[in-house]
Amino acid sequence: MERLSSRGRGTRVAATLVVVVLTFAGTVVGNDFWFPFAPFQMFAIADNPNQPIMVLRTDGVDTTGRRIVLDERNAGVRRAEIEAQIDRFKADPSLLRSIQDAYAARNPGKPPLVEVDIVEVQHHLRHAQPTGEITEVVLARWKP
Amino acid sequence: MTLLRRWLFEPVPKGRVAAFRTLVYVFVALDVVFFSAWIKSHGDLPGNLYQPLVVGEILPLPTPTPLLVGTIYWALIPLSLAAATGRAHRLLGWSVFVLYLEWMIIAMSYGKIDHDRFGLLVALAVLPTAGRARHGDKEATEAGGWALRLTQVGVVCTYFLSSIAKLRFGGLAWLTGATLTRAFIRRGTQLAQWLLGIPGFTTVSQVGIVSFELLSPLVFVLKPKLRYAMVAGFYAFHIVTFCLITISFIPHQVAMASFLPLEKVTPVTWARRLLRRGAPAPDGASAAEKAGEEVAEAAGDVHQRTADGLDHLGR
Numbered sequence: 001m002e003r004l005s006s007r008g009r010g011t012r013v014a015a016t017l018v019v020v021v022l023t024f025a026g027t028v029v030g031n032d033f034w035f036p037f038a039p040f041q042m043f044a045i046a047d048n049p050n051q052p053i054m055v056l057r058t059d060g061v062d063t064t065g066r067r068i069v070l071d072e073r074n075a076g077v078r079r080a081e082i083e084a085q086i087d088r089f090k091a092d093p094s095l096l097r098s099i100q101d102a103y104a105a106r107n108p109g110k111p112p113l114v115e116v117d118i119v120e121v122q123h124h125l126r127h128a129q130p131t132g133e134i135t136e137v138v139l140a141r142w143k144p
Numbered sequence: 145m146t147l148l149r150r151w152l153f154e155p156v157p158k159g160r161v162a163a164f165r166t167l168v169y170v171f172v173a174l175d176v177v178f179f180s181a182w183i184k185s186h187g188d189l190p191g192n193l194y195q196p197l198v199v200g201e202i203l204p205l206p207t208p209t210p211l212l213v214g215t216i217y218w219a220l221i222p223l224s225l226a227a228a229t230g231r232a233h234r235l236l237g238w239s240v241f242v243l244y245l246e247w248m249i250i251a252m253s254y255g256k257i258d259h260d261r262f263g264l265l266v267a268l269a270v271l272p273t274a275g276r277a278r279h280g281d282k283e284a285t286e287a288g289g290w291a292l293r294l295t296q297v298g299v300v301c302t303y304f305l306s307s308i309a310k311l312r313f314g315g316l317a318w319l320t321g322a323t324l325t326r327a328f329i330r331r332g333t334q335l336a337q338w339l340l341g342i343p344g345f346t347t348v349s350q351v352g353i354v355s356f357e358l359l360s361p362l363v364f365v366l367k368p369k370l371r372y373a374m375v376a377g378f379y380a381f382h383i384v385t386f387c388l389i390t391i392s393f394i395p396h397q398v399a400m401a402s403f404l405p406l407e408k409v410t411p412v413t414w415a416r417r418l419l420r421r422g423a424p425a426p427d428g429a430s431a432a433e434k435a436g437e438e439v440a441e442a443a444g445d446v447h448q449r450t451a452d453g454l455d456h457l458g459r
Contacts, residue, residue: 001155001284002275009153012273012290016152019266020297027305028312032257033198036248039313040259040306046314046321053326076185084255085193098190105188123329128322128346130329 049128052135054120056083060103061115070116075103082118089118089140096142115143151364155284156292159407161277162230164292167406168267169228171398172244176220179394183251187213194253208250216243216250230277237272244268259302260391263399266298267291280410295402300360302396303378307357319350327389336388356381363403375403 004012026037047053056079058070072078077099082089089095096116104112118140124133176183187210194207206212220243227236245268248261274291310318324346328336339345356377363374378400382393 002158002286004153004286004290008287009149013149013152016290016294016297019294020301023262023298023301023305027309032252033195035197035199035252035257036245036262036265038252038257038259039309040262040302041257041309041313042259042306043323043327044306044309044313044318045323046310046318047323047326049320049322049325051322053322053329055330072182072185076182076188078182078254078256080256081193081254085195095192098193101190102185102188125322125325127343128320128325129343130325130340 050126052122052124053130054122055079056086056139057119057121058082058099059117059119060100060113061117062111062113064111066111068113070099070103074106075099076106077102086118086139093140093142096140097144100142115141117141152293153286153290154293155286155289157407158275158277158281158283158285158288159279160405161271161274161285161288161291162279162281163406163409164267164295164402165230165233165271165274165277166228166279167401168264168271168398169224169240171264171395172224172240172268173221173228175395176217176224176247179392180251183247184213184217186250186254187211189254193255195255197249197253200249200253205246205249208253213250216247219243220247230279233274233276234272237268241268241272259306260393261395262302263295263299263402264395267295267399267402270294279412280407282407292402295399296364299396299400299402300363303357303360307354310354319354320347321350322346324349331389331391333388333390339388371403375400 022037026034027039027041030037030039032038032041058075058077058079060068060070060075062068068074070077085095096118099116100113117138120137120139122135122137124131124135187208189208191207196205196207199205220240223236223243224240227233227240245265248265252258270291273287275285275287277285277288314321314323325340328340328346332340360378363371363378366374379397382397386392
């Protein structure tokens with residue numbers, strides 16, 4: 001059997017403690033910016049079982065007037081990332097220009113976008129079950 | 145204390161370390177190219193969407209550009225495939241760890257933090273310290289044992305701390321809230337949409353998830369048979385999750401293979417055996433075995449003769 005020297009063991013015990021302490025601290029008092037020791041908080045928010053579930057959708061309108069749903073594939077933007085930065089987009093819709101540019105870079109030859117909208121789709125709930133009622137609200141609009 | 149130390153350094157066969165190494169590094173290459181291909185697009189995003197992490201500010205890491213992202217991408221693929229062979233495990237291992245960590249930092253610096261890769265990052269951080277290991281080697285190693293153990297700890301932390309985070313951010317209301325409903329509405333499959341119609345389904349599932357996550361550390365105290373059953377349960381959980389909301393957690397599942405006796409998975413030996421069975425005519429392996437027997441016999445003869453000779457002299 002290949003054994004470790006006492007120094008080898010000591011270093012590893014110390015490394016174990018550092019990792020475990022940082023990992024626990026990250027979840028107990030840290031925030032997302034602590035990554036890779038960020039809290040394990042995917043799906044950690046408790047949604048009210050009687051309030052609407054909001055889903056953001058990013059729409060683009062091209063020169064022909066066609067409305068397109070923008071996603072990772074056609075504009076390189078993840079919905080969760082838009083959601084995380086929604087306040088910035090609301091405060092300054094011109095930031096959405098970057099999405100317009102990303103769309104243009106990924107879709108050469110296709111008509112360019114003349115408008116980018118962030119739409120909030122509200123699914124109404126009762127006792128954590130959808131009632132079937134859906135409302136749409138535009139949160140941010142970039143129309144140069 | 146001794147018990148804890150013995151647990152932390154419980155030796156494993158080197159063959160297991162070799163197999164885990166191959167699995168992890170092959171996965172890194174696949175991940176970069178297929179599973180997390182979206183990360184590459186972050187190089188195209190404008191700098192104003194970049195929100196540096198603490199680690200990005202301390203070091204300080206540059207704002208991603210297409211050049212930086214492209215360089216890491218094209219370096220990671222060959223380096224991780226080379227590391228999968230087990231050669232130069234330190235040099236290649238540390239290079240892959242540093243590059244993949246930066247790759248992850250780039251991924252998580254745009255507002256969305258995933259926690260499906262913690263175990264994998266731990267595995268990449270410890271594998272360079274696991275020592276040289278060849279496939280099929282039965283010799284036990286403490287360095288390798290520690291590397292696999294810390295990866296397992298990372299995997300179990302992912303479950304256990306997920307529940308702690310739920311209690312911290314959602315509170316007890318999480319159990320009866322609409323978190324799963326939300327997940328199902330946002331990205332649910334047909335099956336999930338159908339299950340949403342069953343009153344109370346999401347609430348019962350939420351209680352189940354928290355119970356399983358809080359109990360996950362038990363995996364470390366169970367006897368092997370139950371332990372493997374529990375790990376099988378973990379895998380089953382991810383299969384169900386995938387069927388409902390198409391979240392695979394695949395990097396986490398790769399790290400979780402650190403719980404398995406991977407040295408028993410020997411595709412190369414199996415393939416050879418299958419080939420041998422397919423061709424029963426005089427084959428290389430049995431010829432070599434015969435030759436080996438002949439050599440051994442010859443050596444025995446020599447030994448016998450020498451002994452005879454000595455006997456003779458002695459007389």
